[in-house]
Amino acid sequence: MSLQGDGAAAEPPTAEMESTASDTITVTIGATVPTGFEHTAAEEVHEKIGVDAHVSKDRGRIYFPITTDKLFQVHLLRSVDNLFVVVDEYDHYPFKESKGETLNELQELASKLPWTNALEVWRLNRTLKKKKGYRKGGNGPKLKPSSETTEADGEQEEAAVESQTEVESGMPDTSSTQDAVEAAPEAKVIRFRVTCSRAGDKHSFSSNEAARDFGGAVQEFFQWKADMTKFDIEVLLNIHNEEVVIGIALTEESLHRRNISHFGPTTLRSTLCYGMLRLCKPQPSDIILDPMCGTGAIPLEGAIEFNSSFYIAGDNNDMAVNRTVNNVCHIQKRRADKGSASGLPIDTVRWDLCSLPIRTSSVDVLITDMPFGKRMGSKKKNWDLYPNCLREMARVCRPGSGKAVLLTQDKKCFSKAISRMGGLWRKVHTVWVNVGGLHAGVYLLRRTGAVFGQTPEDIYESRGTVNIQEEVKNENEHVKSF
Numbered sequence: 001m002s003l004q005g006d007g008a009a010a011e012p013p014t015a016e017m018e019s020t021a022s023d024t025i026t027v028t029i030g031a032t033v034p035t036g037f038e039h040t041a042a043e044e045v046h047e048k049i050g051v052d053a054h055v056s057k058d059r060g061r062i063y064f065p066i067t068t069d070k071l072f073q074v075h076l077l078r079s080v081d082n083l084f085v086v087v088d089e090y091d092h093y094p095f096k097e098s099k100g101e102t103l104n105e106l107q108e109l110a111s112k113l114p115w116t117n118a119l120e121v122w123r124l125n126r127t128l129k130k131k132k133g134y135r136k137g138g139n140g141p142k143l144k145p146s147s148e149t150t151e152a153d154g155e156q157e158e159a160a161v162e163s164q165t166e167v168e169s170g171m172p173d174t175s176s177t178q179d180a181v182e183a184a185p186e187a188k189v190i191r192f193r194v195t196c197s198r199a200g201d202k203h204s205f206s207s208n209e210a211a212r213d214f215g216g217a218v219q220e221f222f223q224w225k226a227d228m229t230k231f232d233i234e235v236l237l238n239i240h241n242e243e244v245v246i247g248i249a250l251t252e253e254s255l256h257r258r259n260i261s262h263f264g265p266t267t268l269r270s271t272l273c274y275g276m277l278r279l280c281k282p283q284p285s286d287i288i289l290d291p292m293c294g295t296g297a298i299p300l301e302g303a304i305e306f307n308s309s310f311y312i313a314g315d316n317n318d319m320a321v322n323r324t325v326n327n328v329c330h331i332q333k334r335r336a337d338k339g340s341a342s343g344l345p346i347d348t349v350r351w352d353l354c355s356l357p358i359r360t361s362s363v364d365v366l367i368t369d370m371p372f373g374k375r376m377g378s379k380k381k382n383w384d385l386y387p388n389c390l391r392e393m394a395r396v397c398r399p400g401s402g403k404a405v406l407l408t409q410d411k412k413c414f415s416k417a418i419s420r421m422g423g424l425w426r427k428v429h430t431v432w433v434n435v436g437g438l439h440a441g442v443y444l445l446r447r448t449g450a451v452f453g454q455t456p457e458d459i460y461e462s463r464g465t466v467n468i469q470e471e472v473k474n475e476n477e478h479v480k481s482f
C-alpha cells in the first residue's frame, strides 16, 4: 500500500520550481541509523522534533513525518546516518515472477510516482545547505579518509555478506554529455543517479538491473541527465523483500563523520557512539571514562552532546592517544573559528586499563568499545583482558549508582567474564548492533552496591596463572611416575 499521495504525476514536476513561505507541506523522512539503535533514534526524533517515528522491519531505518518548516531540525539529529525524503512506499509490492515483467513494471512506476512534494523538499534542503555554507557543486560520494578505508576494508565487506544486501547504482553513463552541461551551466540540466539497495532472496532481478531500468525511466520522464559521480539528485530505490521505498537523498555523506578527523583502525561511527551514550543517560557533573578510547570517538561525542558531564579518554597505545588529542584539538579549533570560546569538557591520558590512576569509587560511568580480538587485540588475549577490565572498572566505579556501557563482538568471552562478576556488576540490558557487518552487543551494566575489595571477584587469577599452576602440577605428577 502506498503511504504517500500528492496525486499521480502524469506531467513531470520541475526540480527547480519555486514555492512561497505559505507552502508548508507534510512529507515522510526516512533515516538510516546504526542497526540495533532504531528505537533510540525514534526516541531522539520524538524528543527533538515532537513526532512519532515508525521503525522499519528493514532493520537500520526509521521513518517519520515532518512539515517542511522543521526540515533544518532533521539535520540536527545525532543518531541518524543518512536522510532521505520518501517519494512513495509500498509495504507489499506485487513483484511479478518473471524478471522481464517486474523490470517493465518498475519502468512504468517512474512516471506514476507522486514526485512533487519530495522534489520540493529536495529543493528546500539544497537551499538550507547553501545557507549553512555546505559544500557546493556535485553531490558525488566523497572519498573516505585513508585510515577509515582501512577499517571499512575489514568490517564493511563482511556486512554485505552477512546481510545479503546488494547496493548498486546503475544507469547508462553519459559523462561526456555532462562535461558539455558543466561547460554551459545556464542550461541547468539536472544530473541524477539511481541507487538501488536490495535485500531478500525471492527477487528475480538484481539491484543493478532494477537501478538501470528504473533509472532509465526516470531519465525519460524528467529529461534529466544520468551521472554516476556528479549528480544533483540521488534517487533511492530501497527494496527489502516485498517492501519498496522510493526516496530522494537529503545527505551527501553519512552524518556519522561529523567529529573525527584523525581516524584509527577501528574508529566507531559517531552515530553509534551517540546511541551508546544515550543508553547510560549522562547526568550533569557525571565523571565519564572511556578507558580504551582509540581515537576518542565516544568521549568526544559525549563532550559535544552531553556537555554537562566530564570525560576522561585513555588508551595504552601512544598512537591512539595522539589521535584522540588531535581529534579534540580539531573540534576545538573548528569551534574557535566559528567564534565559540567554550572548551570541551574532556581530557586525554595514556594509561593501562588494568591499573587505572583513578581513585576507587570515583567514576559515574564507564563507556568503551573493547577490542573484539579481530582487528584489534586477539581473542586469546581477551580471556585475560576482559576479566581484568571488568574488575578494574568495578574498582573505580561508584557502588550502587555507577554504570558501564560496553561494546564487544567477543560475546563468548564477555559472557564468561561477566558471569564471574555477579558480586560487582549486574547486567541490565543488551542492545544487539551491527558494527561494520559484525554482530556485536552493547551491554549496559549496573555496579552493585558491594564495596570493592570485599567480594570473591576481587581476587585476580589470570588464565595464564591457572595454566602455569596446572603445568607445575602435571610436571610433578610426571616426575612422580618415573
Ligand SMILES: C[S@@+](CC[C@H](N)C(=O)[O-])C[C@H]1O[C@@H](n2cnc3c(N)ncnc32)[C@H](O)[C@@H]1O
Residues within 6 Å of the ligand: 264, 266, 267, 268, 269, 291, 292, 293, 294, 295, 296, 297, 298, 314, 315, 316, 317, 320, 351, 352, 353, 354, 369, 370, 371, 372, 376, 377
Ligand atoms: C576497539 S579499540 C577502540 C576504538 C575506539 N572506540 C575508536 O572509536 O577509535 C580498543 C582500544 O583499546 C586499547 N587497549 C587495549 N588494551 C588496553 C589496555 N590494557 N589499556 C588501555 N587501552 C587498551 C587499544 O589500544 C585500542 O585503541
